[in-house]
Amino acid sequence: MKTPLPTRAGFIALFAIAALALTSCGIAVPNTDKTTQSGASHQTIAVGTRVVAETLDPAQGSNANNDFYIAAMYDRIVGYDSSGKLVPSLATKWKYSDDAKTLSLTLRGDAKFHSGNQLTADDVVYTLKRLQTLGSGSAGYVTDLASIKSTSPTEVTLSLKNPDLSFIGALSLVYVVDSQLVQKNAGADNGQQWLSNNDAGSGPYSLNSYTANQQLRLDSFDAYWGGSQGRPSALVLRMITEPSAIRDELKAGNIDVAYGMPSVDVNSFNADAYNVVSLPTTRVTFGMMNMQGRVTSDVRVREAIQLAYDYEGHVKTALGGAGQPADAILPASMDCRVTDKPTQDIPKAKQLVKDAGAEGATLSIAYQPVIPEQKVAGTILEASLRAIGFKVDVRPVTFSQYLGMISKPDTTPDVAILWDFAPYPSPGPMLNHTWNSANIGTSNFARYSNPQVDKLLSNGFAATDPDAACTAFKDAQTQILKDRPAIPMAYPAIVLVQDKKLQKIGYDPVSPTFDITLLKLAG
Amino acid sequence: MVYFIFRRLGLAALSLWGVATIVFVMSRLIPGDIAGVAAGRFASAEQIEHVRETLGLNKPLVVQYWDFLVHAVHGDLGTSAYTHQSVVSGIGAVLPATIQLVVCGMIITILLAVPLGVLSAVNEGRGGDTAIRLILVLEGGVPVFWLAIMLRWIFGSILGWFPISSTNSLNGAPPHVTGFSVLDSLLFGDFSNVLDSVGHLLLPAIALSAPFIATLARNVRSNMMSALKSDYITFAVSKGVPPGRIVIHHGLRSALGSTLTIAGMQFGWMVSSAVLVEAVFSLPGVGSYMYHAIVNHDTFAVLGAVLIIGFVFIVTALIVDLVQMSIDPRVRNVQVGVA
Numbered sequence: 032m033k034t035p036l037p038t039r040a041g042f043i044a045l046f047a048i049a050a051l052a053l054t055s056c057g058i059a060v061p062n063t064d065k066t067t068q069s070g071a072s073h074q075t076i077a078v079g080t081r082v083v084a085e086t087l088d089p090a091q092g093s094n095a096n097n098d099f100y101i102a103a104m105y106d107r108i109v110g111y112d113s114s115g116k117l118v119p120s121l122a123t124k125w126k127y128s129d130d131a132k133t134l135s136l137t138l139r140g141d142a143k144f145h146s147g148n149q150l151t152a153d154d155v156v157y158t159l160k161r162l163q164t165l166g167s168g169s170a171g172y173v174t175d176l177a178s179i180k181s182t183s184p185t186e187v188t189l190s191l192k193n194p195d196l197s198f199i200g201a202l203s204l205v206y207v208v209d210s211q212l213v214q215k216n217a218g219a220d221n222g223q224q225w226l227s228n229n230d231a232g233s234g235p236y237s238l239n240s241y242t243a244n245q246q247l248r249l250d251s252f253d254a255y256w257g258g259s260q261g262r263p264s265a266l267v268l269r270m271i272t273e274p275s276a277i278r279d280e281l282k283a284g285n286i287d288v289a290y291g292m293p294s295v296d297v298n299s300f301n302a303d304a305y306n307v308v309s310l311p312t313t314r315v316t317f318g319m320m321n322m323q324g325r326v327t328s329d330v331r332v333r334e335a336i337q338l339a340y341d342y343e344g345h346v347k348t349a350l351g352g353a354g355q356p357a358d359a360i361l362p363a364s365m366d367c368r369v370t371d372k373p374t375q376d377i378p379k380a381k382q383l384v385k386d387a388g389a390e391g392a393t394l395s396i397a398y399q400p401v402i403p404e405q406k407v408a409g410t411i412l413e414a415s416l417r418a419i420g421f422k423v424d425v426r427p428v429t430f431s432q433y434l435g436m437i438s439k440p441d442t443t444p445d446v447a448i449l450w451d452f453a454p455y456p457s458p459g460p461m462l463n464h465t466w467n468s469a470n471i472g473t474s475n476f477a478r479y480s481n482p483q484v485d486k487l488l489s490n491g492f493a494a495t496d497p498d499a500a501c502t503a504f505k506d507a508q509t510q511i512l513k514d515r516p517a518i519p520m521a522y523p524a525i526v527l528v529q530d531k532k533l534q535k536i537g538y539d540p541v542s543p544t545f546d547i548t549l550l551k552l553a554g
Numbered sequence: 555m556v557y558f559i560f561r562r563l564g565l566a567a568l569s570l571w572g573v574a575t576i577v578f579v580m581s582r583l584i585p586g587d588i589a590g591v592a593a594g595r596f597a598s599a600e601q602i603e604h605v606r607e608t609l610g611l612n613k614p615l616v617v618q619y620w621d622f623l624v625h626a627v628h629g630d631l632g633t634s635a636y637t638h639q640s641v642v643s644g645i646g647a648v649l650p651a652t653i654q655l656v657v658c659g660m661i662i663t664i665l666l667a668v669p670l671g672v673l674s675a676v677n678e679g680r681g682g683d684t685a686i687r688l689i690l691v692l693e694g695g696v697p698v699f700w701l702a703i704m705l706r707w708i709f710g711s712i713l714g715w716f717p718i719s720s721t722n723s724l725n726g727a728p729p730h731v732t733g734f735s736v737l738d739s740l741l742f743g744d745f746s747n748v749l750d751s752v753g754h755l756l757l758p759a760i761a762l763s764a765p766f767i768a769t770l771a772r773n774v775r776s777n778m779m780s781a782l783k784s785d786y787i788t789f790a791v792s793k794g795v796p797p798g799r800i801v802i803h804h805g806l807r808s809a810l811g812s813t814l815t816i817a818g819m820q821f822g823w824m825v826s827s828a829v830l831v832e833a834v835f836s837l838p839g840v841g842s843y844m845y846h847a848i849v850n851h852d853t854f855a856v857l858g859a860v861l862i863i864g865f866v867f868i869v870t871a872l873i874v875d876l877v878q879m880s881i882d883p884r885v886r887n888v889q890v891g892v893a
Contacts (some may be wrong), residue, residue, distance in 0.1 A: 075724065077724055083846065085634075085636050085637040085638075085846075086637045086638055086639060088638060091594070091638060093594040093595060093596055094594065094595075166593070166597075166601045166604040166605060166608075167592060167593045167594055167597065167601060167604075167605050167608075167638070168593075168594045168638075169594070170594070170597070170601060171593070171594050171595070171596030171597040171598060171601060172596055174598045174600075174601070220633075220638075223638045223639065224639055224640060224643065227637065227638065227639045228647075240727065240730070242647075242721075242727065242730070242838060243644070243647045243648060243838060244648060244838035244839075244842055244843065244846075245720060245721060245836070245837070245838040246720065246722075246727070267724050269719075269720060269724075269836075270836065271719050271720070271836040272833055272836050272842070273719070273833060273834055273835075273836055275703070275707075276706065276718055276719045276834070276835070276836055279706070279707070279710065279711040279718045280718050280719060282711070283710075283711065283714065283718060285717075285718065285723075285724070401849055429586065429849055429850070429851050430591060430850075431586035431587055431588060431590070431591045431850060431851030432584065432585055432586040432851065433586075434586065434587035434590035434591060435585040435586040435587045435590075436585065438587065442585075452595065454596060460596070464596060469599075470599070472599075473590065473597075473598075473599050473602060474595070474596070
C-alpha cells in the first residue's frame with residue numbers, strides 16, 4: 032500500500048536543514064593557504080615533507096626523522112662542511128692528547144640559548160651525561176666516552192675508553208641542550224616528555240609552535256651567533272604524509288619546498304618556476320646476505336647473487352633516476368673508500384650457482400614495504416634470483432620484525448634489503464657498526480665474522496695518525512669486499528623541488544635527509 | 555537506572571580488558587625487537603639491553619601483562635618505545651583532531667542520511683525512491699580512500715575551493731587550548747580562523763561519512779516504510795493530520811529507534827576508519843598515531859590507541875542506550891526490567 036502523503040514541502044524543509052549544516056561545515060570556505068602564503072614579502076618559507084617527527088628531544092636525533100626538525104633548533108658541538116671537512120660549530124677548537132684518549136674542546140663564548148641563557152661548558156657536560164643516562168638514541172654515538180668535565184666556562188675535557196680519533200666526528204651528532212631549562216622541566220624521565228614538544232636549543236631557529244604529526248613553526252633566532260644572513264624570518268614545516276598532496280600543495284603555492292615526492296611528480300614541475308635539487312646522501316642500499324645461511328654461506332652463491340642483480344634497473348626504477356649504482360660499501364661522499372663496482376652478468380652467475388650445487392634452492396628475501404625503494408628493489412632481486420635458478424620466498428617486514436629475525440642464524444633472511452648509514456663522514460663508525468663481528472645479532476646484519484677485519488677495524492680506531500687509520504680501514508674494506516657478504520645496490524639521492532624565491536639548498540653531509548637551516552632566500 | 559548504568563560500566567570495563575588482553579597477546583606473538591628499534595640504529599648491544607630493561611621487556615610475559623594492566627587501571631598506558639613519551643599524552647595530543655573529524659562526519663551522515671531515507675520511504679517504488687537507492691548503492695560502494703583522494707584532487711587541487719591537506723592554513727592555526735581547532739578558534743573569537751578550521755574539515759568529513767550515509771539511509775528507509783504502513787499512521791491520515799506532521803512527528807520519531815543505535819555504532823566505526831582519511835589529508839589523529847605505532851612495532855602505543863578507540867566505542871554505545879531509554883519508554887522498560 033502506498034501512503035497517500037504529499038511530500039514536496041517536507042522534503043524541501045529536510046534538505047534545507049541538510050544544506051544549512053553543510054554550509055556551516057564550511058562548504059564555501061576559500062583556500063586560505065594561498066592568501067597566507069603571499070604575505071610578509073615571502074619571508075615565511077613553508078616546507079612540505081613526508082618526514083614525521085616522533086619527538087623533538089635532541090637525544091633522539093639519531094632517528095633521521097627527528098633529526099630533520101631538531102637540527103633547526105639546536106647546535107651541534109662540531110660540524111662538517113659540504114666537502115666533508117670537520118668545521119667549528121659550538122666548539123671552535125679541539126685537540127687530542129698524544130694517546131688519542133683525551134679530547135679537549137674550546138667552546139665559543141658568544142652562543143646563547145633561545146631562553147636567553149648563556150651556553151657554557153656545563154651545558155655540554157650536562158648534554159653528554161644526559162645521553163649516557165638515557166642510553167638510547169644519540170647515546171649510541173658516544174659509547175666510547177668514559178668521563179667528561181668542564182675546566183672553565185668555555186673548556187671541556189672528554190676522556191675516552193679507547194683511543195679514537197674519529198670520536199670528534201661523533202660530536203657533530205650531539206645537540207647541546209640548555210641545562211638550566213631542561214633540569215627545571217626534567218620530571219621523572221630526564222626531560223624526555225618535556226623536550227618532546229619544547230625547545231631548549233641555541234640553533235638558528237626557535238620553536239614557535241608545534242602540532243604533533245602535523246606542523247612545526249620556527250622563528251629565526253635573532254641572537255644566533257652565526258647571524259641570520261639570507262635566512263627566512265620563519266619556517267613552517269608541514270608533515271604531509273601523502274606524496275601527491277605534497278605535489279598539489281606545491282603547485283597551489285601553499286608550500287615553497289617539497290620533499291618526498293616520487294620522481295614522476297618531481298618531473299612534472301616546470302624548470303622555469305622551480306629548482307629541482309638533487310643532494311647526495313650518506314646512505315647505501317644493501318642486500319645483506321646471511322653469511323651463516325644454509326645456501327648463502329657459500330661465497331660462490333653470494334658472488335652469483337651479486338652478479339645477478341640489476342644495478343642499473345635499481346637506479347632507474349627503484350630510485351626513479353635519483354641516485355647511482357653503489358661502487359663500494361661506504362657512501363660515495365666519504366674518504367678512504369675502496370671501490371669495486373659490481374656489474375650484472377647472468378651467465379657467469381648461473382655457472383657459479385651450478386658450481387655451488389645450489390640450483391633450485393630456495394632463498395628468502397626480506398624488505399621493508401613502507402620504503403618504496405626497497406619494495407621495488409625486492410621485486411628486482413626476486414626476478415634476478417629466479418633468473419639464475421633459485422626459488423624465492425619474499426617476506427615484507429617491519430624494521431622491528433627484521434631486528435627480531437637477525438638475532439639467530441636460522442631466522443636471518445638469506446638476503447635482506449636495507450639502508451645503512453654513515454652517521455658522519457668518517458669510515459670507522461660505519462664499518463665497525465656493520466661489519467664488526469661483535470655486532471652480530473644487532474647491527475651486523477649479514478652475520479659477518481672475520482677476525483682479520485675485526486683487527487683492522489680496531490687498528491684503525493687505535494691509530495693516532497689519520498693516514499694510518501685510513502690505511503687500516505681501506506684494508507678492512509678490501510677484505511670485506513673479497514668475502515662478498517652484501518650486494519651494495521645503490522646510493523640513493525635526496526630530491527627537493529624548491530620555489531625559485533629560494534637559493535638552491537646546500538649539502539650537509541651530517542644530515543640524513545637535508546639541512547633546513549641551509550634554506551636561504553634568493554637575492 | 556543507576557544500577558543499569560553501573561552494570562553497563564562494569565561490562566564496558568570487562569570489554570576493555572578483553573580487548574587489551576587480545577591486543578597484548580597478538581602484539582607479543584608478532585616477532586620483532588622493540589628494544590632494538592627504541593635504542594636507535596647505532597646503539598651498542600649493552601644499550602639495547604639497557605632499553606629493554608627500562609621498558610620492562612626483559613621481564614616474563616605474564617609479569618609484563620600484569621604490569622600493563624595495573625598501570626592502565628591507574629591511567630598510565632606506558633611509554634612509547636619510539637617517541638619516548640607517555641602514550642596517554644601522545645594520544646591526548648592527537649585525539650581531539652580525530653574526534654572533531656568524526657563529529658563533523660557524523661553530522662553530515664545524519665543530515666544527509668535521514669532526509670534521503672525519509673524521501674525514499676515516502677516515495678516507495680517511485681522514480682525518486684529508485685534514484686535515491688541507486689545513489690546510495692554507488693556512494694556506499696566507493697572505497698573511502700579513493701573517494702578521499704578524488705575529493706582532494708577535484709575540489710582542492712583542480713578547483714581550489716578547499717584546502718588540500720592539514721587542519722589549518724599556515725597562519726590559520728588558533729592557539730592550542732583544547733586541541734579541537736574549531737573550538738579553539740571560537741574560544742579566541744577569530745571568525746576567519748573558525749572558517750579556516752572548518753574549511754579544512756569538510757572534505758575529510760565528507761569522505762569519511764560516505765559509506766555510513768548509505769547504511770544509515772537504508773536503515774531509515776526501512777524503518778520509515780514499516781512505520782508508514784502502521785495502523786496509527788493510517789488512522790492519522792484518515793483524521794486529516796497534516797502530511798508533514800505525519801512524516802516527521804509520527805513516522806520518523808518511531809523509525810529513529812534503531813537508527814539511533816546504528817548511528818551510535820557508526821561513531822565508533824568512524825573513529826577506527828579515520829586512519830585512511832587522515833592519511834590522505836595529512837591530518838594528525840589517532841589513526842595516523844596508530845599507523846606509525848604498528849609500523850614501528852610500538853606495542854604500548856598500539857595498545858593505548860586500541861584501548862582509546864575501544865573506550866570511545868563503548869562510551870558511545872552507553873550514551874546511545876541512555877538516549878534511547880530517555881526517548882522510548884518501551885526500551886526503558888525492557889532495559890531497566892532486565893537490570
